[in-house]
Amino acid sequence: xQPEQAQTTDVELLHAVAHGDERALAHIYDxxxxxxxxxxxxxxxxxxxxxxxxxxxxxxxxxxxxDFDEKRGRPFTWLVTLARSRAIDRLRALASRERVAQAGARxxxxxxxxxxxxTIRAEQRDLVTxxxxxxxxxxxxxxxxxxxxxxxxxxxxxRLGAPLGTVKTRMRAGMTKLRELxxxxxxxxxx
Amino acid sequence: xxxxxxxxxxxxxxxAALDHDAANVLNAHLSQCATCRDxxxxxxxxxxxxALAASTAEPSPKVRERILDRIRAEAQNAQPDSAVKxxxxxxxxxxxxxxxxxxxxxxxxxxxxxxxxxxxxxxxLIILWKQNRDAHVELTKLSNETKTxxxxxxxxxxxxQILAAPGTRMAELSATNMAPGASAKLAFxxxxxxxxxxxxxxxxxRGKAYQLWYIVGNKPMPGKVFTPDSTGNGVLEDQMxxxxxxxxxxxxxxxxxxxxPTPTGAIYLHSGS
Numbered sequence: 001x002q003p004e005q006a007q008t009t010d011v012e013l014l015h016a017v018a019h020g021d022e023r024a025l026a027h028i029y030d031x032x033x034x035x036x037x038x039x040x041x042x043x044x045x046x047x048x049x050x051x052x053x054x055x056x057x058x059x060x061x062x063x064x065x066x067d068f069d070e071k072r073g074r075p076f077t078w079l080v081t082l083a084r085s086r087a088i089d090r091l092r093a094l095a096s097r098e099r100v101a102q103a104g105a106r107x108x109x110x111x112x113x114x115x116x117x118x119t120i121r122a123e124q125r126d127l128v129t130x131x132x133x134x135x136x137x138x139x140x141x142x143x144x145x146x147x148x149x150x151x152x153x154x155x156x157x158x159r160l161g162a163p164l165g166t167v168k169t170r171m172r173a174g175m176t177k178l179r180e181l182x183x184x185x186x187x188x189x190x191x
Numbered sequence: 192x193x194x195x196x197x198x199x200x201x202x203x204x205x206x207a208a209l210d211h212d213a214a215n216v217l218n219a220h221l222s223q224c225a226t227c228r229d230x231x232x233x234x235x236x237x238x239x240x241x242a243l244a245a246s247t248a249e250p251s252p253k254v255r256e257r258i259l260d261r262i263r264a265e266a267q268n269a270q271p272d273s274a275v276k277x278x279x280x281x282x283x284x285x286x287x288x289x290x291x292x293x294x295x296x297x298x299x300x301x302x303x304x305x306x307x308x309x310x311x312x313x314x315x316l317i318i319l320w321k322q323n324r325d326a327h328v329e330l331t332k333l334s335n336e337t338k339t340x341x342x343x344x345x346x347x348x349x350x351x352q353i354l355a356a357p358g359t360r361m362a363e364l365s366a367t368n369m370a371p372g373a374s375a376k377l378a379f380x381x382x383x384x385x386x387x388x389x390x391x392x393x394x395x396x397r398g399k400a401y402q403l404w405y406i407v408g409n410k411p412m413p414g415k416v417f418t419p420d421s422t423g424n425g426v427l428e429d430q431m432x433x434x435x436x437x438x439x440x441x442x443x444x445x446x447x448x449x450x451x452p453t454p455t456g457a458i459y460l461h462s463g464s
Contacts, residue, residue, distance in 0.1 A: 020266070022259065022262060022263070022266075025258075025259075025262065026255070026259065029255055029258065030255075033249075033250055033254075033255070034247040034248065034249055035242060035243070035247060036242075037247075037248045037249065037250040038242075038245045038246050038247040038248040039242040039245045041245070041246075041248045042245035042246070043245075047248070047250075050248070050250070051250050051251060051254050054250055054254055055254055055257055055258050055261070058258045059258065059261055059262065062258075062262045062265075063265075072232055073232055073235055073236060073239075074236065076239060077235055077236045077239040080239040080242040081235060081238075081239060083242075084207075084239075084242065085207070088207065121243070124240070124243055125243040125244075125247075128240045128241070128243040128244055129243075129244060132241075132244055143206065143241065144241075144244075146203070146206040146207070146208035147206055147238065147241045148241075148245070150207070151208065152208050152209065152210045152211075153203060153208050153209065153210060153213075154210050156208070168203065171202065171203050171206070171208060172199060172202050172203065175202035175203075175205070175206070175234065175237060175238070176202065178237055178240070178241075179233070179234070179237040182237065182240060
């Protein structure tokens with residue numbers, strides 16, 4: 001596992017993208033497309049919408065790579081945050097048009113396992129999955145609703161029928177526990 | 192709201208789960224709190240790991256092609272009037288200047304401002320150094336002038352003391368052709384304390400000074416040397432030889448500045464035959 005080397009390469013690629021290097025963008029795409037597309041499908045529950053947003057995300061990476069500041073986070077964090085933000089925006093737009101409504105009744109899209117070369121990320125995925133498994137269900141639920149459904153704390157409280165203060169506490173406790181569990185097991189997450 | 196309360200909101204902010212008003216409040220705090228900004232970086236990293244909780248999925252290969260087609264089109268549109276067309280392969284684009292973000296611009300302006308301030312400080316330092324040096328020269332000059340005035344005043348005081356002392360005698364020296372208009376008086380008390388006060392003497396050439404002589408019989412006895420000031424005035428304090436007290440003739444000649452045992456130069460002043 002060589003997280004530092006991979007991270008440095010990602011930073012260099014983003015710097016190259018910032019200087020108009022199309023091949024660097026292609027490399028970044030090849031490296032992150034599976035993770036980001038999986039995230040987008042999970043949020044949007046639609047391959048078609050997810051592919052459209054994935055294209056938007058990488059066009060944004062092309063235009064805004066100069067904004068990436070490695071002091072403010074790793075390339076993984078920057079890309080995932082960008083993709084998730086775009087997806088939530090799309091989700092809200094779709095919801096407002098009542099084209100997507102069945103939260104909790106998601107249908108898993110066609111998905112494939114990680115590429116063999118993506119062993120680092122597969123290992124990280126296992127760590128995250130195991131960490132989430134150790135959270136109490138109510139905490140995990142609060143995090144999932146916020147992250148994948150784009151709900152605010154008030155919306156989660158309404159969805160769960162729980163007091164807002166309780167949701168805040170669950171969310172804070174869940175994030176703290178997640179951070180502790182991952183920090184103890186790997187330094188590759190950037191915290 | 193206290194700092195700890197803002198900190199408690201950071202993890203939810205990383206999930207973009209704060210309600211609108213709470214997010215605005217926290218953003219206002221973040222704009223002023225570097226500690227919370229650093230902490231938010233950590234929470235953002237933690238939140239991003241949740242993306243790995245989603246199953247991976249492979250997008251259509253067409254997505255990659257569409258993305259690359261779009262950025263090539265954007266690059267070409269960005270340089271529609273370029274006289275030099277770069278012939279690019281399928282994976283190579285003409286160099287594109289990345290957009291500068293506001294922090295880079297501020298950084299550049301900061302560097303320019305720092306250079307200007309540094310140059311201004313350097314110029315100020317040189318000016319102050321020159322002023323200090325000039326002031327030092329002026330101070331030295333004033334100090335020397337003061338010292339000269341003090342010495343002059345001291346001599347005049349002694350001259351007054353000699354003049355006022357009982358039994359003081361006075362001899363007048365008149366000019367020769369070497370110094371028309373010059374004159375001097377020599378006062379000396381009963382103990383031989385003598386004071387020569389001369390005026391109208393020409394400036395002594397470099398390396399030269401006027402020397403007082405006590406002439407007893409035909410034998411000149413050397414006195415001290417002096418140089419007149421810029422107005423031709425000169426004052427000399429001396430101890431008169433005892434043998435010169437009663438029957439001496441006095442003379443002033445121009446001699447080497449260190450003084451001579453016997454006269455070698457022209458006589459400028461003398462007290463009669």
